[in-house]
Amino acid sequence: MKEQTKFRRFLKKLYKYRVYLLMLAPAVIYTLVFAYYPMTGVVMAFKKYNYQGGIWGSPWNGIENFKFFFKSGQAALVIRNTVLYNILFIVVGTATQIAVAVFLTEIRNKRFRKVSQSMMFLPYFISWVIVGVMAFNIFSSDYGFINRILVSMGFEKFAFYKEPAAWPFILLFFNIWKGVVYGSVMYMAAIMGVDTSIYEAAAIDGANVFQRIFKVTIPSIMPTVIILFLMSIGGIFKGNFDMFYNLVGSNGLLYNATDVIDTLAFRALISSNDFGMSAAIGLFQSVLCFITVLLANKLVSLYDKDYTLF
Amino acid sequence: MAEKNHLGKVKAGKDVIFLNIIAYGFCSIIALLCLIPFIMILSGSFSSESAIIANGFSILPQDFSLEAYKTVFKEPITIVRAYATTIILTAVGTVVGLLIQTMTAYVLARKDFEWRNGFSFFFYFTTLFSGGLVPTFILYTRTLGLKDSYLALLLPLTFSVYNLLVMKSYITSIPDSLIDAAKIDGCGEVGTLFKVVMPLIKPALATVGLFIALAYWNDWYNAMLYINSEEKYPLQYFLYQQVNNIEAYKKLIANATVSSSVVSALSLPTQTLKMALTIVVTGPIILAFPFVQKYFVQGITIGAVKG
Numbered sequence: 001m002k003e004q005t006k007f008r009r010f011l012k013k014l015y016k017y018r019v020y021l022l023m024l025a026p027a028v029i030y031t032l033v034f035a036y037y038p039m040t041g042v043v044m045a046f047k048k049y050n051y052q053g054g055i056w057g058s059p060w061n062g063i064e065n066f067k068f069f070f071k072s073g074q075a076a077l078v079i080r081n082t083v084l085y086n087i088l089f090i091v092v093g094t095a096t097q098i099a100v101a102v103f104l105t106e107i108r109n110k111r112f113r114k115v116s117q118s119m120m121f122l123p124y125f126i127s128w129v130i131v132g133v134m135a136f137n138i139f140s141s142d143y144g145f146i147n148r149i150l151v152s153m154g155f156e157k158f159a160f161y162k163e164p165a166a167w168p169f170i171l172l173f174f175n176i177w178k179g180v181v182y183g184s185v186m187y188m189a190a191i192m193g194v195d196t197s198i199y200e201a202a203a204i205d206g207a208n209v210f211q212r213i214f215k216v217t218i219p220s221i222m223p224t225v226i227i228l229f230l231m232s233i234g235g236i237f238k239g240n241f242d243m244f245y246n247l248v249g250s251n252g253l254l255y256n257a258t259d260v261i262d263t264l265a266f267r268a269l270i271s272s273n274d275f276g277m278s279a280a281i282g283l284f285q286s287v288l289c290f291i292t293v294l295l296a297n298k299l300v301s302l303y304d305k306d307y308t309l310f
Numbered sequence: 311m312a313e314k315n316h317l318g319k320v321k322a323g324k325d326v327i328f329l330n331i332i333a334y335g336f337c338s339i340i341a342l343l344c345l346i347p348f349i350m351i352l353s354g355s356f357s358s359e360s361a362i363i364a365n366g367f368s369i370l371p372q373d374f375s376l377e378a379y380k381t382v383f384k385e386p387i388t389i390v391r392a393y394a395t396t397i398i399l400t401a402v403g404t405v406v407g408l409l410i411q412t413m414t415a416y417v418l419a420r421k422d423f424e425w426r427n428g429f430s431f432f433f434y435f436t437t438l439f440s441g442g443l444v445p446t447f448i449l450y451t452r453t454l455g456l457k458d459s460y461l462a463l464l465l466p467l468t469f470s471v472y473n474l475l476v477m478k479s480y481i482t483s484i485p486d487s488l489i490d491a492a493k494i495d496g497c498g499e500v501g502t503l504f505k506v507v508m509p510l511i512k513p514a515l516a517t518v519g520l521f522i523a524l525a526y527w528n529d530w531y532n533a534m535l536y537i538n539s540e541e542k543y544p545l546q547y548f549l550y551q552q553v554n555n556i557e558a559y560k561k562l563i564a565n566a567t568v569s570s571s572v573v574s575a576l577s578l579p580t581q582t583l584k585m586a587l588t589i590v591v592t593g594p595i596i597l598a599f600p601f602v603q604k605y606f607v608q609g610i611t612i613g614a615v616k617g
Contacts, residue, residue: 019499020417023413023417024413024414024429027413027414031432034449034465034466034469036436037445039439040441040445041442041445041449055448103333103336104337106330107330107333107337115341116337120344122344123344125524125595125596125599127529129547130351130549133549133585134347134351137351137585143581147366148366177343180344182610189611208323209329213329241531242531265444269444275444278443289439290438
């Protein structure tokens with residue numbers, strides 16, 4: 001009897017919300033098809049995939065795919081590269097973005113602020129394909145700008161595209177280059193949100209500009225910094241495929257220094273057609289990401305309850 | 311020292327001068343580093359091939375030449391086709407995406423909708439866990455049979471939870487009284503959305519629309535995964551293909567040339583051709599961006615507030 005009234009109440013609400021539900025329908029269907037349905041496809045990580053069988057008809061093979069991934073020696077390498085690159089990008093990137101934000105807000109010349117910010121916006125608008133072309137202009141052995149300068153100064157050419165040791169720096173440069181405006185705009189928004197009366201008080205107390213920056217501005221934006229930092233930590237197992245693929249491509253000489261989880265999973269699928277192993281790498285990564293995001297969110301909530309995402 | 315920023319006035323002591331030197335210096339260096347790679351491509355495209363082969367790329371053009379652009383425009387059909395593909399995809403994708411995102415955000419922002427938290431989590435969860443590359447690839451190629459179809463370029467970018475959150479935070483800021491008033495006046499939900507909410511969130515529509523448009527414009531990844539036919543390549547993947555197989559592109563140009571003079575692929579420029587092609591592909595977006603920059607600033611700022 002009680003069940004029935006519950007069900008009837010549900011139907012009533014269904015009717016009451018019919019327009020809302022209709023408006024939600026496209027997004028809900030989209031999400032079910034393109035996000036939730038592929039989640040069931042993770043079973044492929046435990047299968048020996050064949051074309052006839054597809055996802056559901058292919059035979060199971062336990063954890064063979066994972067074994068293969070870990071025994072090949074590539075697992076340790078790509079996990080290490082992914083994590084180290086992300087730490088490097090987060091630390092140096094955040095520092096650069098904060099520096100730009102703090103300096104730009106200190107600059108009083110409005111035109112300079114505008115023009116320099118517009119210039120920093122340029123990299124944000126282009127695709128990584130074009131960044132790949134630029135990297136070639138700067139670093140190629142035969143025509144690269146840097147080698148042109150090295151030669152004109154009487155030095156030997158440096159073969160960047162054969163030298164893995166150079167790539168952490170090149171990748172770091174382009175990562176910061178493309179993201180500097182995004183981060184600095186966010187931090188500038190945080191600085192603009194600081195109560196101006198604090199600055200006035202600091203001025204009355206005789207603080208010089210550096211004291212003002214280090215004692216007022218930076219402490220005031222620390223909550224934003226910490227929250228954005230923790231959120232990026234949540235993505236520490238995600239490699240930026242766009243960047244690595246366009247800058248390094250299929251240059252096997254550099255893989256030791258540049259291969260990340262995403263590029264390996266991509267090659268396993270497209271180049272070797274090893275669906276099972278690629279799916280295993282993907283599932284392994286998804287689970288790691290899931291755990292780190294939850295951990296990061298937990299840390300955010302410990303830091304400040306208002307900023308938790310769920 | 312006349313100009314004021316939000317930090318208020320500070321006496322111009324030694325520390326201010328010192329800070330100004332650091333601040334102007336640092337920001338100038340970063341801004342120039344952002345600009346120089348663009349200048350290098352532009353200069354390369356206006357240089358002669360022989361100068362580039364002899365000296366390499368530089369910041370200023372060497373031995374000014376229009377040869378590379380002449381070569382690009384010997385065979386403009388493929389570029390025009392790639393442009394058309396990208397423009398149509400961007401236009402359709404942005405309109406459809408904006409419509410879906412606005413409708414969804416509107417409903418999720420309605421306080422009289424008791425199930426809004428449940429649905430919000432339904433969407434949000436997909437950013438926490440994903441099936442990954444292989445299941446998505448099989449979904450598009452086998453389950454939906456979209457290999458080599460324009461839909462495989464359109465669908466992956468129509469809806470994103472990030473854009474949904476940005477849109478929702480704009481709509482939430484509309485006072486409820488306005489929406490209630492519209493309903494009392496006899497507007498249905500759909501009428502309220504289109505006649506009351508939409509005009510109020512024009513900046514949001516511009517911001518989110520531009521985010522979606524930029525994603526479509528710069529997409530090459532989905533084309534690489536799903537598109538086989540060259541004539542269906544969108545702009546960025548077209549550029550990727552030609553720059554990485556420049557010899558094949560030169561042959562294509564040589565074969566397409568109908569003039570009486572025999573054009574051999576060998577006589578065509580290579581490095582400068584890559585640069586000219588990159589400029590032809592990038593130019594419009596770079597020229598358009600100063601007009602839309604402020605909307606991106608708004609969107610990024612909202613993103614910072616919402617996380």
